[in-house]
Amino acid sequence: MFIREEIQKFMDDEGYEPMTKEELVLHYDLPISEYRMFFDLLKSMERESIIIQTQKGKYLLTKNSSEYFTGIAQRNSGGFGFVSTENENGEDIYISKQNMKNVMHKDKVFGKHINNKSGNKPEGKILRVLERSKETIVGTFHKEKNYGIVIADDARAYFNIMIPKGKINGAKEEDKVVVEIERFFEGQKKPQGRIIQVIGNKNEMGTDILSIIYQHELPIEFPGAVLKEVQNIDQKVHPGSLKKRTDFSELFTVTMDGAEAKDFDDAISIEREGENIILYVHIADVSHYVKKNSPLDKEALLRGNSVYLLDRVLPMLPEALSNGICSLLPGKIRLTKTVKMTIDKGGKVIDAHFYESYIQSDYRLIYKDVSDFLEGKEAVFEDSILKDKIVLMQELFQYLYKNRVHRGAIDFDFPETEVIVNEKGEPIEIKQAERRIGNKLIEEFMLIANETVGAYYKKRNAPFIYRIHEKPSEEKAEDFLQILQLFGYHIDLQSLTPKEYQKIIKESKGKKEEKLIHTLLLKSLQKARYSSCPDIHFGLSTDSYCHFTSPIRRYADLFIHRVMHEDLMKNGNFSLRKDDKEISMIADHISRTEMKAELTERAVNDLKKAQYMNNHIGEEFTGIVSSLNNFGFFVEVDNTIEGLVHFKFLSDYYYFDENTWTIRGETNGKVISIGDEIRVRCINVNIEAREIDFNWIEEEKNE
Known part of the structure; x- marks a missing residue:
């Protein structure tokens, strides 16, 4: 009797050429009596997006296809996201908000590559969800007339959960709760669930951290x-x-x-x-x-x-x-x-x-x-x-x-x-x-x-x-080198050793760009892990x-x-x-x-930082520009807390210049670089999302 692992192993072989179902039964020399069972297995594997059929009716593994992909979706709070593919050499695939469909954060998905009009980075669209990542959500309960709504603490969940009247389980307004999702999406119907745990009112002492514990599904009591x-x-x-x-x-x-x-x-x-x-x-x-x-x-x-x-x-x-x-x-x-x-x-x-x-x-x-x-x-x-x-x-x-x-x-x-x-x-x-x-x-x-x-x-x-802590991937090392070169540093990619990284840390010590270099260095490294080998x-x-x-x-x-x-x-x-x-x-x-x-x-530390800064809205701080991106720049203030200065709050039109790794004002010609010391004002804090917004005092809009 065939098992799918045997078929996957065969199709994953370097010498495998896509075959039709008829060619596959000939390859395995199956008797006619087993054809139906074999074809059913192929259909099942196709439904699960393990394999796909080409237009010519030939089968291959989805992960080896240039047209389709499977992977884990990483949803952003803004609605767009990325898919980390099962192809070890593949880049993350960008998915626009429109193409994310009803995907929730960390779902396993099946998708199709599409042309990226704005650049050469891979882009795709989700065709279907293969496996839901979570069956429970932690969030804040709000009572409506005949039902309740739970707003997930993790903004990447992106969808609110409707709670029928009979499944509220005694939850009160602004209680933190754990919801078991009973229905994800069915056509136009939104997710629905039942409350299985009332953690406590969001303003009660300790409820905030307890909610994070439940969110990450950590065991609390011993059996x-x-x-x-x-x-x-x-x-x-x-x-x-x-x-x-x-x-x-x-x-x-x-x-x-x-x-x-x-x-x-x-x-x-x-x-x-x-x-x-x-x-x-x-x-x-x-x-x-x-x-x-x-x-x-x-x-x-x-x-x-x-x-x-x-x-x-x-x-x-x-x-x-x-x-x-x-x-x-x-x-x-x-x-x-x-x-x-x-x-x-x-x-x-x-x-x-x-x-x-x-x-x-x-x-x-x-x-x-x-x-x-x-x-x-x-x-x-x-x-x-x-x-x-x-x-x-x-x-x-x-x-x-x-x-x-x-x-x-x-x-x-x-x-x-x-x-x-x-x-x-x-x-x-x-x-x-x-x-x-x-x-x-x-x-x-x-x-x-x-x-x-x-x-x-x-x-x-x-x-x-x-x-074990494996050597940085070639792709990450190359990305790191590109930024290093902007600041006059160099690493030898041909003989990449820890000494090369040690040299960069030593050379950047005390420089304006030190924090950025250290942060990017850490990001370029693999994650240490446990292994039997x-x-x-x-x-x-x-x-x-x-x-x-x-x-x-x-x-x-x-x-x-x-x-x-x-x-x-x-x-x-x-x-x-x-x-x-x-x-x-x-x-x-x-x-x-x-x-x-x-x-x-x-998450707990970020929450406490947000709570701390929420008590200091309107106050001024001295900080160092720590990183730059296409929508603003981050500033780390004296107490080590980092916040975002968004371009939309500034008086001029600012943009990120990748070639010089600077932020530039289009009209006033002002330039912001990594390591610059500036004065900022805390203007907003989103405690639930653990996000802190600063404004550059020198460039505040006059409204």
Whole structure:
């Protein structure tokens, strides 16, 4: 019996020439009795737009067609959109508002290429929706006379949902709700649904962030079976658990985290040995408590990672574990996995060993205190041994960092935003986050531990999950180079290495265009992801890397802890094969959950920025022009918030000159360039869309 995968594989072969259905049955040498079933399968695949028929009646895969395409629609709040095709080498296809039809954001669609009158970029029109992306929408409820309307929070949803009177589920005016869509579009009929969850009134504290959580479909509460399992985990370490472990409890050991941290899953010990330094990285042995395929493990895999939001954490594991028996608290015996590395003055690991171990932390250090001490600001520590250890940490950091930069690793030390909220969840301050020496010490130590573990198990050819970061695509690198050349920079596309990118960061430092160059550099890079196959990590300039150091908050690390356990305690008798499909499925899944977490965290921060600026409408700010486009330019003000200066609000006709990468006034001849400092006024904020509008004070219209 035929399966569609066999047909797809055959048609995707490089040597395949489109065939008629009659030619296909001859190719497969089918008996006449199977013709009907085979033809029905072809029709089914055609309906699903997996294959198409040419005018001559010959079949080929849609993704290999020059006339048609399938892909995922990205709808813009303005109604137009793009389709990311399934052809890896293809560009995104522009779809005008008229040609988007009734497509919703992230729908899988089938479309046809059309002539683009305005340029050489691909353009198309949607013929039909193959698969809806979502069956639920989060939005704000509004009551009408005999029905309700839900306006989606995500403007890209583009359509309001009608709620029949009997399906309102107690929702009141301006409640945030979750709607299950029961009917998308039928002819002229608009989408219709039922309210399945009332989140709370939009003005109630916490409802805004909770709505974003529901919008991104993140799990909140743990199932009963998981909580029951956690309740049965003893919060004390029993002597029997220590028998086959290496005792590192006498080592001088510290944790180092932010002031607000509660889950301490990593600790370090450090010693000098002749010309070398020995670094011990101890990681909470979460795998000892979270058994494979248990309810706790299945829930951790489902979540994939913890999500850190401004007013809450959505943990991968219940707090009884993350803040309890798996937290490396001072004075408490805790089970760990330890990576012991001997590192020379060149920052290279010359010897490494792994252990199932236990420790007892001596101090809980805070980044700020360590930074103050090393910067000579305050004598915050009295223990002379502790002081010496911290100084030794700084020495090791310098060796490791210098070596990493020397080999070409890209230093992504770009400024991040810190949002400070009050007890009501209202943003009261937004500023550039501090990243001082204390933070950098631990980051560097975790990097070398992750790399050491990854390199070892790559050599062992073990079943593993790697953290990979592929080389930039040729297309993105070329686009990046075009803009670089406008500012007098250059990268060698023929031998594109991390050192080329590192050079650009160094050369642009302190220049007007620095922020733009850094932003475009990041956009040109691939997204780091998890993979069952080893590959390069372009950003770190290494060919073997993994995530091992945070099993409390990342499932990838938990998986690797299990691999290490089987290596150390079961003589390398691994329960999975290297090519087991389960590993690649886990890697793909946790890559998706990581992306979902990042999008959620970004949405929450953008929301709070919009709320903050909504209280400052009419006020003036000094800002730097950060990017340019065909309808305006973005300005980043002193508090790191970015807003759009739209051409329509300016007194002259302004346009974007792609050749010089500038904004020019047609009549007054004024020129705006990246990095220019200007004064702007906040004139409008759309909190729901998280959009901020500025105006250029010098060019405000007189109305």
